[in-house]
Amino acid sequence: MPDPSPTIRERRIAIELRRLREQTGLTLDQAAERLRWSRATLGRVETAVRRIKPAELQRLLNVYKVDGRHRDDLVELARDARERGWWHRYTDTLPAAYATYIALEADARSLHCYDALVVHGLLQTEDYAREVIRAGLMQLASDSQVEQRVEVRLNRQALLTERDPPLQLWCVIDENTLRRMIGGARVMRAQYARLVEMAELPNVTIQVLPHRAGAHPGVEGTFAILEFPERFMPDVGYIEALNAALYVEDPAHVDAYSRVFDHLVAEALGIVDSATMLRRLAEEETKEGLDDR
Template identity: 50%
Template sequence: MAAELRRLRESSAVTLEEAAERLGWSKTKLSRIENVLRRVAVPEVQGLLDLYGVAGGRRDALIAFARTARQRDWWDTEPLRTDYATYIGLEAEAEALSCYSMGVIHGLLQTEEYARHIIRAALMRFKPPAEVDRRVAVRAARQAVLTERDQPLRFWSIIDEAVLDREIGGKKVMQAQYERLLELAELPNVMLQVMPASVGAHPGVIGSFSILQFPEQYFPNVVYVESMTGALYIEDEGQVHTHTLAFEQMQATALSPDDSTALLARRAGR
């Protein structure tokens, strides 16, 4: 909602200061709404849509979404970093997600043991075991978008071969992770490809990224790039388009889905 309200303001050629003044708000209030630092009430959304000249079905959909967005979801009850909670909310609303992973397997595909080693080693090394367990449970709960929604998330993952070579947690953990990938690859809404090392340079060598696609009436696509201490959300249409073209090129370069599952099966010892 915050991303779409900002995009509507910018496409209407209205500055932050002008919008705030015409609504009788402070600039800080509108800035906090657009930067996901303050929840926005339905009447406030209606006022913004009036200002930006949004009408018809798009207006109705955004107002309906604003009502739904104020409901507390399961991740709202967890003590999560703000940017991580924001991402989980976006992931839950997305209709499709395309990602390239060059460090670790994407969270939606991880087994609990694989996730535990990643979280403990990379994110929460000095946290108590109970907090690590809680974060593992959150990661497992996120995976419901693949199987438990009325319309499951359409998920396309390209995994760098180096990720499969990286032994996280030992051979048994990796064996279970290969089996998990093979299991998920059988779902009609999940597509897995492996990017072989022999390809050499390709658009993804710069780093991992995810492209989240949403129903048109909500907001435009978003590119998500995660770091150790935060996250970057790219909403500029040109930059999103560049990432989309890069992902399409990588789809053509990576092993086919059939060849990828065959590779995973060999690694699983089948």
């Protein structure tokens, strides 16, 4: 039996169709009359309750006078709208907010993030991810549930190396995050090495925000900004909480987070100096490990 719930792409199409109608100056009744649809039918399309067919989409775009690149983007998005991502097989066990984020991340062109607590999931090693998930997210879960969540996290990382084009990732990582001992020295050495390795990819930028930066605009905590390839899809801010997530969609609020990120980039170490610090941290853990023998 097909899954009746709308995908992220279908929701995005519905939101854009409503915006286009309002931009055209048509009420729901007026647009429905021109289409010879019922008001309820168009309302269900605009809320992603009813899946729109290709021919119907073309008629809507004609009524709203949409052409050129914008039209092509919408038609292409609609063509693949019911495609389910790899994470769909985990939806019975994933929190709805997390599944929604994964879908948005998979569609994003770029992701800018500030990590104040733990290394971003796209950059975590398997062992580091396991420690974070077990300790911070799933303390009462079984080992098999923890391992399944680790598998999901590792699968997400294909966006950086296997997708064409790859996700453009820019992370500013607080020095406190890097010095937080998660899983012991061995796990941290491997995590530092992973960060150095990933920073060498052309689509990945990693900067370290050092202690000496003092108070800064990101003191309220971790956040991410997702940018999408479609011109009609606005950027989305994402703030993760313990059992929920906050999506920031108002353009003014997203812009505020973008400006905070720009400030953090300016206050962080440069790319070369950040890589040098990561290597030094790895060497410190190696030395301490030898001293403890």
